Amino acid sequence: MTTHTIAILGGSGFVGSRLCARLARDGHTIRVLTRHRDRHRDLLVLPTVEVMEGNPHDPAVLDGFVAGCDVVINLVGILNERQHDGSGFERAHVELPGKIIAACRAHGIRRLLHMSALGADADHGASHYQRSKGRGENLVLAADGLDVTTFRPSVIFGPGDSFLRRFAGLLRITPLMFPLACPTARFQTVYVGDVVECYARAIDDAHTYGHSYSLCGPRVYTFLELVRYTARVAGTPRLILPLPDWASRMQAEIFEWLPGKPFSRDNYLSTRHDNVCPEPFPEVFGITPTPLESIAPYYLGGAGERRRYERLRGRD
Numbered sequence: 001m002t003t004h005t006i007a008i009l010g011g012s013g014f015v016g017s018r019l020c021a022r023l024a025r026d027g028h029t030i031r032v033l034t035r036h037r038d039r040h041r042d043l044l045v046l047p048t049v050e051v052m053e054g055n056p057h058d059p060a061v062l063d064g065f066v067a068g069c070d071v072v073i074n075l076v077g078i079l080n081e082r083q084h085d086g087s088g089f090e091r092a093h094v095e096l097p098g099k100i101i102a103a104c105r106a107h108g109i110r111r112l113l114h115m116s117a118l119g120a121d122a123d124h125g126a127s128h129y130q131r132s133k134g135r136g137e138n139l140v141l142a143a144d145g146l147d148v149t150t151f152r153p154s155v156i157f158g159p160g161d162s163f164l165r166r167f168a169g170l171l172r173i174t175p176l177m178f179p180l181a182c183p184t185a186r187f188q189t190v191y192v193g194d195v196v197e198c199y200a201r202a203i204d205d206a207h208t209y210g211h212s213y214s215l216c217g218p219r220v221y222t223f224l225e226l227v228r229y230t231a232r233v234a235g236t237p238r239l240i241l242p243l244p245d246w247a248s249r250m251q252a253e254i255f256e257w258l259p260g261k262p263f264s265r266d267n268y269l270s271t272r273h274d275n276v277c278p279e280p281f282p283e284v285f286g287i288t289p290t291p292l293e294s295i296a297p298y299y300l301g302g303a304g305e306r307r308r309y310e311r312l313r314g315r316d
């Protein structure tokens with residue numbers, strides 16, 4: 001196997017840290033750019049991983065970061081913006097990929113792997129998130145002189161995820177009844193281990209150049225089913241109250257103004273369309289997608305189950 005020097009933007013996040021560990025196992029040299037190096041010291045224990053601090057939106061920082069690399073991976077993404085007009089999404093999902101393309105060209109780097117999202121659609125996306133993700137994806141796929149692969153996962157689960165774990169946390173602090181917005185929204189959750197495996201296998205596979213891959217797990221769930229399942233495996237039985245559409249929208253309008261924006265109008269709009277894959281898991285990667293039920297109990301459950309999960313991962 002050819003080993004590469006790989007620059008990863010967004011390498012400090014949930015998917016990124018798993019990807020760093022996976023690529024380090026293949027012997028690649030990895031550089032991660034983060035705005036907060038102190039928060040990501042865990043990455044430093046990985047062999048061949050170097051963590052640099054800086055703002056990727058600064059072209060000079062980006063330039064220094066990719067210099068000497070032969071592969072760039074962009075995982076930067078946000079679910080909510082500080083603003084309310086879409087400009088934060090535009091900056092993270094469209095402007096940054098534009099700067100990354102320019103930095104790749106300046107350094108003669110051809111290989112670019114880019115994280116989009118299922119439902120990303122520049123023209124018909126219902127939310128700023130979906131439209132900006134779509135524009136960013138179109139931009140990188142159209143970049144002349146670069147070998148680009150993009151990935152469009154549904155909601156990603158796994159230890160450290162911000163979806164199931166967030167609901168497990170909310171259920172824990174909610175007495176008796178849990179009001180759930182958008183209960184009928186449908187997702188086809190995909191395991192983080194499968195997502196990073198696709199990246200690892202795509203790097204040197206010329207068949208994947210110019211392609212965009214939707215990534216989904218084996219089953220479709222409604223949001224209500226996912227939260228009920230989370231409550232069961234996390235041992236927090238609650239009465240879950242499915243909210244009608246008008247109340248879901250109202251909840252989004254209120255929560256948008258809470259610290260950390262736990263739910264926003266843009267999130268609400270993103271659930272307008274089913275987040276499910278149009279076709280089976282892409283054959284080119286030779287992966288059978290992992291069921292949610294075989295992983296989630298290990299990190300949503302108690303410490304004993306977490307230890308069992310770590311033992312299982314050790315056998316990967």
Ligand SMILES: NC(=O)c1ccc[n+]([C@@H]2O[C@H](COP(=O)([O-])OP(=O)(O)OC[C@H]3O[C@@H](n4cnc5c(N)ncnc54)[C@H](OP(=O)(O)O)[C@@H]3O)[C@@H](O)[C@H]2O)c1
Nearest residue numbers: 010011012013014015034035075076077115117154155156
């Ligand atoms: N998780 C999912 O369910 C899911 C589903 C579909 C698609 N995706 C996409 O997959 C990618 C990774 O997701 P994730 O769950 O790993 O996200 P995450 O844990 O929130 O990590 C996001 C990463 O992006 C960087 N970042 C965030 N905002 C930024 C900004 N404004 N400017 C520059 N860098 C910024 C962060 O770096 P710092 O260290 O500098 O903060 C962090 O490394 C994203 O593009 C996301 O849209 C995720």
